[in-house]
Amino acid sequence: MQPIISIRNLRKHYGEKEVLKGINLEIFPGQIIGYIGPNGAGKSTTVKVLIGLLSDFEGDVSILGKDLRQDTMSIKSLIGYVPENAEIYEVLTPMEYLSFVGKLYGLEDEVIEERAARMLQAFGLLENKDQRMDTFSKGMRQKVLITSGLLHNPQIVILDEPLSGLDANAVIIVKEIMTLLKKENKTIFYCSHMMDVVEKVSDRIVLIDEGSIVADGTFSSLKSSDDETLERIFARLTGKQQLSTNADAFINALGQ
Amino acid sequence: MNKFFLAIISLFNPLWKRIGVNVAQLRAILDVKLKMDDRRPNAYTGMRQQQQNKPRKNGSWAIVLVSLLMGFFYLFIFMLGTNLLLQFFLWFSIFMVMMSITLISDFTSVLIDVKDNYVILPRPVNDKTVVVSRLLHIMIHISKIVGPLAAPAFVYVTIRYGIGAGCWFGVLVLLLSVFCIFLINAVYLVALKLTTPQRFKEMLNYLQIAFSIIVFATYYLAPRLVKSTDLAQLNLADYPWVNIVPTYWFARAHLGVSGLDFSGWNLLYTALAILVPFLSLWLVVKVFAPSFNRKLAMLSGSEPEPVKKEVKVSTGKRPLYKTLARLASKNRLERLSFELVWMITGRSREFKLKVYPSLAYVIVYFVYFLFSGKQGTPGQAWASLPETNMFILLIYISSFVFITAISNIVYSDKFKAAWVYYAAPVERPGELLMGAFKATLVKFFLPFYIFIALFSLGVWGLRILPDLLLGFVNVVLINLLFASIFLRKLPFSSELNIKQGAGTFLRGLLILAIPGLIGFAHYGLRFVGKDISWAYLVMVIIFGLISSAVLYLMYMRYKETAWEKLEVS
Numbered sequence: 001m002q003p004i005i006s007i008r009n010l011r012k013h014y015g016e017k018e019v020l021k022g023i024n025l026e027i028f029p030g031q032i033i034g035y036i037g038p039n040g041a042g043k044s045t046t047v048k049v050l051i052g053l054l055s056d057f058e059g060d061v062s063i064l065g066k067d068l069r070q071d072t073m074s075i076k077s078l079i080g081y082v083p084e085n086a087e088i089y090e091v092l093t094p095m096e097y098l099s100f101v102g103k104l105y106g107l108e109d110e111v112i113e114e115r116a117a118r119m120l121q122a123f124g125l126l127e128n129k130d131q132r133m134d135t136f137s138k139g140m141r142q143k144v145l146i147t148s149g150l151l152h153n154p155q156i157v158i159l160d161e162p163l164s165g166l167d168a169n170a171v172i173i174v175k176e177i178m179t180l181l182k183k184e185n186k187t188i189f190y191c192s193h194m195m196d197v198v199e200k201v202s203d204r205i206v207l208i209d210e211g212s213i214v215a216d217g218t219f220s221s222l223k224s225s226d227d228e229t230l231e232r233i234f235a236r237l238t239g240k241q242q243l244s245t246n247a248d249a250f251i252n253a254l255g256q
Numbered sequence: 257m258n259k260f261f262l263a264i265i266s267l268f269n270p271l272w273k274r275i276g277v278n279v280a281q282l283r284a285i286l287d288v289k290l291k292m293d294d295r296r297p298n299a300y301t302g303m304r305q306q307q308q309n310k311p312r313k314n315g316s317w318a319i320v321l322v323s324l325l326m327g328f329f330y331l332f333i334f335m336l337g338t339n340l341l342l343q344f345f346l347w348f349s350i351f352m353v354m355m356s357i358t359l360i361s362d363f364t365s366v367l368i369d370v371k372d373n374y375v376i377l378p379r380p381v382n383d384k385t386v387v388v389s390r391l392l393h394i395m396i397h398i399s400k401i402v403g404p405l406a407a408p409a410f411v412y413v414t415i416r417y418g419i420g421a422g423c424w425f426g427v428l429v430l431l432l433s434v435f436c437i438f439l440i441n442a443v444y445l446v447a448l449k450l451t452t453p454q455r456f457k458e459m460l461n462y463l464q465i466a467f468s469i470i471v472f473a474t475y476y477l478a479p480r481l482v483k484s485t486d487l488a489q490l491n492l493a494d495y496p497w498v499n500i501v502p503t504y505w506f507a508r509a510h511l512g513v514s515g516l517d518f519s520g521w522n523l524l525y526t527a528l529a530i531l532v533p534f535l536s537l538w539l540v541v542k543v544f545a546p547s548f549n550r551k552l553a554m555l556s557g558s559e560p561e562p563v564k565k566e567v568k569v570s571t572g573k574r575p576l577y578k579t580l581a582r583l584a585s586k587n588r589l590e591r592l593s594f595e596l597v598w599m600i601t602g603r604s605r606e607f608k609l610k611v612y613p614s615l616a617y618v619i620v621y622f623v624y625f626l627f628s629g630k631q632g633t634p635g636q637a638w639a640s641l642p643e644t645n646m647f648i649l650l651i652y653i654s655s656f657v658f659i660t661a662i663s664n665i666v667y668s669d670k671f672k673a674a675w676v677y678y679a680a681p682v683e684r685p686g687e688l689l690m691g692a693f694k695a696t697l698v699k700f701f702l703p704f705y706i707f708i709a710l711f712s713l714g715v716w717g718l719r720i721l722p723d724l725l726l727g728f729v730n731v732v733l734i735n736l737l738f739a740s741i742f743l744r745k746l747p748f749s750s751e752l753n754i755k756q757g758a759g760t761f762l763r764g765l766l767i768l769a770i771p772g773l774i775g776f777a778h779y780g781l782r783f784v785g786k787d788i789s790w791a792y793l794v795m796v797i798i799f800g801l802i803s804s805a806v807l808y809l810m811y812m813r814y815k816e817t818a819w820e821k822l823e824v825s
Contacts, residue, residue, distance in 0.1 A: 051378040052377070052378065053373065053377050053378060072380075073380045073382055074380070076378065076379060076380035076381075077380040079378070081378045083374040083378075087371050087373075087374035087375065088371065088375065089288065089292055089371060089375060091291075091292050091295040092288065092291065092292065096288070096291065097288075099284075100284055100285075100287070100288045101375070101379065103280060103281065103283075103284035104281050104284060104285075104376065104379040104380070104381055105379060105380060106278075106280065106281075106380075132295070
């Protein structure tokens with residue numbers, strides 16, 4: 001089977017600093033990849049390369065066999081991206097924003113209108129569709145953002161901390177959406193710090209630390225014992241086993 | 257208005273297509289960008305604190321109207337004397353300065369939208385579409401300013417000198433605008449080369465402040481200066497350096513062509529006026545734009561700025577504000593609030609943007625009052641200053657500086673962070689208020705008063721020292737009064753756009769009435785002791801004692817302010 005995403009020896013420098021030190025990854029359709037790592041490990045840089053924001057990297061990235069740097073436009077239309085930090089034009093209304101994004105993907109007005117309305121309704125935002133988003137809560141913005149990432153029915157969905165700010169009900173919906181997307185053979189690239197969620201939804205977990213992949217496999221293959229959680233694995237592999245010592249030090253600071 | 261611009265742009269659709277732009281995307285991007293411009297505060301609408309419950313809708317119209325107003329205002333230049341060259345030179349210069357400053361300060365929101373990186377760039381939009389949409393966006397934005405700004409002068413020139421001259425004038429204005437864009441690009445590039453993007457954004461804020469001050473100052477001071485100066489008699493030919501000022505070329509070009517005077521010099525200037533903008537346009541498109549876009553991408557922070565781990569080595573020296581806080585109070589809560597207010601007012605861009613222009617307004621008023629005497633020119637007014645009692649006015653006006661600062665201290669973008677006061681076991685919030693009051697007093701009022709005192713001593717001599725001292729006690733008392741009126745909320749605990757309710761008018765009156773009243777009382781003293789110098793001194797001392805007593809009482813009461821007395825925000 002042809003990998004949908006293939007990354008070979010991806011390197012990226014920011015000035016002197018090497019952020020990605022040779023990433024190799026082959027991702028197949030219908031997989032949910034949990035992409036995890038400590039802060040500053042190079043997660044978001046990888047994402048920026050994948051969505052075509054950074055082009056000055058070394059190595060090869062191809063999507064569906066097409067080189068990312070050659071066919072940037074057609075690859076971008078295959079990808080749906082949900083950025084973290086609710087990056088959105090919040091002076092617009094959800095409908096205005098979604099129709100804008102839809103048009104950038106070349107969707108027809110009626111299609112946008114219909115899809116957006118139905119997707120917003122599913123999120124319970126239909127009655128807010130003509131209000132400006134600057135009054136929205138973070139969760140509401142996140143819902144619009146997720147909608148905008150999926151509006152054009154992408155083959156690959158890149159989610160960066162998609163659950164932040166969502167309430168428990170919405171979290172269930174989004175998780176369910178991911179499973180349904182997977183059933184349609186879509187590929188999901190899921191970046192998050194919430195280990196328990198990653199543990200549950202991912203088919204394959206990729207852990208990077210300081211610009212290199214330190215673990216890659218299914219959750220069960222990463223476990224060293226039966227009852228080890230992903231959180232533990234994370235701590236073990238990123239070399240921070242003395243975490244409980246840190247906690248002790250923290251509490252001890254309150255003083256004797 | 258946006259529809260109109262979009263329609264005009266779509267007229268050129270074949271052209272866009274030919275250079276490889278996706279027309280549908282272009283339209284979508286511009287549509288959204290213009291919509292957002294309408295809803296976002298800009299240099300004109302954003303510089304004053306606007307209390308509005310309605311969402312902003314027609315920002316563009318505000319720009320157009322203000323520009324138009326300014327355009328009318330600058331017509332006064334054509335009333336200056338009879339020297340046409342001078343008139344046009346001044347008009348072009350002012351036009352250029354105004355336009356450059358407006359654009360530079362507005363460009364942050366127009367050009368540097370951080371979110372573009374996340375919203376537009378991940379989508380399948382090609383580079384040409386992005387660049388063209390950006391350029392067109394800028395052009396639309398500029399025409400919203402340039403059009404109305406130049407319109408009154410255009411009409412004037414057309415009526416006065418005929419349609420031909422008017423049209424030529426219009427062409428020159430366009431050329432000058434192109435030149436301005438070049439200048440602004442250059443400023444941006446140089447600035448980005450010299451400083452980090454973060455600092456640059458900060459600098460832009462100061463520019464915005466400068467902008468609002470210039471606007472304000474022109475309104476107040478220009479008519480006075482114009483009435484009296486010898487500007488009208490100025491002969492530009494006496495100053496060889498004007499030959500290298502671009503606006504001088506434009507003025508010459510205008511007069512040369514519309515007067516059909518094609519002497520060698522005029523031809524040269526006309527050629528310069530036409531060629532230089534085109535050259536600069538070429539530079540912008542070919543040389544600047546590419547590196548500019550790269551820089552902009554950097555500005556948007558796609559390059560992560562690593563958090564520096566190194567902690568500043570503490571030199572053992574206590575920072576100034578901590579020393580001041582210690583001097584200002586023994587009370588720990590007061591000190592804490594003093595330090596907090598000191599730090600936040602120094603670091604919050606939002607606060608600076610609101611308060612510093614207002615501080616400058618006070619200074620402008622100052623100059624205005626100083627020179628608004630009945631006696632002729634500013635020079636004469638200045639010469640006769642020592643005979644007046646103007647210093648009393650100066651003393652009491654200084655309280656306005658404090659008012660501006662104190663009335664803004666309760667507001668913050670991050671007003672929710674004030675939960676910490678409510679969560680912490682604070683017994684009497686009055687102590688926090690007092691700390692905030694003292695910090696404001698020391699930071700914003702004291703330097704100002706010292707300046708006034710030195711200035712006044714310089715002009716009027718040592719004899720007014722008692723007045724300055726009495727004035728100081730009085731003004732501090734006035735300030736405390738204001739604090740107890742305005743500072744009824746904890747510092748930085750309130751959202752700005754909440755409407756302040758009905759008390760605003762009354763408060764506005766108080767602002768004028770209190771310093772006025774006390775100032776008049778002080779002024780009255782000067783007549784009491786006119787003949788006998790010691791009587792005057794005694795009066796001043798008595799007045800000072802009364803004021804001090806009231807001050808003390810107020811101080812104790814304010815410090816004791818209880819939770820129940822706080823206004824709920």
